Amino acid sequence: MPQILVVYYSLNGNTRQVAEAIAAAHDAALELIQDTVNRDTGLGRPRSAVEGLLGLRSSITPPKHDPAEYDLVVVGTPVWAARLSSPVRAYLSQQRAALKRVAFFCTQGGIGGKWALQSMAKISGQRPVARLIISARHLNTPVAGEKVAQFVSEIGMD
Template sequence: MPNALVVFYSLDGDVRFLARTLAKELVLDSMELELVKPHPTHGFMKYFKGGLLAATGATPPLRPLAHDAAHYDLLFVGTPVWNSRPTPAVRTFLKSADLKGKRVAFFTSYGDNDVKTYRVLTSLVPGAKVVGHIGFKLPLKMDKEQCSADLVRWAKDLLNS
């Protein structure tokens, strides 16, 4: 079984729930990305700033990382979808990590859809092999047990391939 890391950013908790479930069920290391200057969590600015930063491709600085991606063969990267794009924190991580030769799989949480998000995520990991992606519509509001089961089954397939 490959040495794998779960890397994620979560503002409202959906991706955090998915990532922690994945790490716990498959006994994987995990790392939550944290911005040096936290993103607004309430009100108009939460959506306006988030959407604007995602659309412009912003890469705000992250707090020091708990794990070095270079030590892993496979990375599961989780992000909410903001304005049809990955979050700025995930963009920063992907642009700064050397993932050449690594296997990368993406999981998302979205309110509308995540079709464009995968194209953007894939473009951020040149030299890596994107081995899969899966998305969940509002897992904490919909069926979190089913989302968890689908995520773990998907990840197990990737780990065993």
């Protein structure tokens, strides 16, 4: 059985929910990307949007799991300003040499996921084996359930 690591960042819990479902389906290791920025202040959201828009990398703490030890690393991000979040941008930039195979997912309000996933492929230098975009309004509905199940099935194939 391939060893799978699911790595994600989540500000409000949506991406966490999807990451946990994917990890549970494969009994995969799970890692939350943590950064050193307090985004709970009044300026936290606008700052995050600007970081997404400008393609900035935030300062993240060292990961607990070494991605080089996994056959497949699944990376998930919220969409910020139609781009990937700055903590996930930092993670992919730092770990790109350690990634053997990747799959990407994102959660979004409604638009931008496609571009976020395209950027993730570019930054990691990897073509993902599977992609998943979940809109927040579909969380906890059959729509999300089916999309996650499809993704889980795709990443389970050798």
